Amino acid sequence: xxxxxxxxxxxxxxxxxxxxxxxxxxxxxxxxxxxxxxxxxxxxxxxxxxxxxxxxxxxxxxxxxxxxxxxxxxxxx
Numbered sequence: 001x002x003x004x005x006x007x008x009x010x011x012x013x014x015x016x017x018x019x020x021x022x023x024x025x026x027x028x029x030x031x032x033x034x035x036x037x038x039x040x041x042x043x044x045x046x047x048x049x050x051x052x053x054x055x056x057x058x059x060x061x062x063x064x065x066x067x068x069x070x071x072x073x074x075x076x077x
Contacts, residue, residue, distance in 0.1 A: 012042045015043050015046070016042065019047070019050070020046075
């Protein structure tokens with residue numbers, strides 16, 4: 001059971017890496033929805049966030065990302 005969870009996490013991490021790489025090189029193509037495959041919820045979230053980022057970038061609006069928030073508000077142990 002644990003291996004299945006680890007495999008799912010690994011698959012999602014790979015999906016996010018691919019989406020991030022594609023968004024850097026071809027942002028419009030990264031947002032296009034594939035019609036032959038049903039995307040995972042993680043991929044849908046990623047595409048939605050990329051779309052928001054593209055709109056903000058074009059409007060000249062700076063958005064806070066997780067990495068910039070982590071710098072200001074580190075997790076408490």
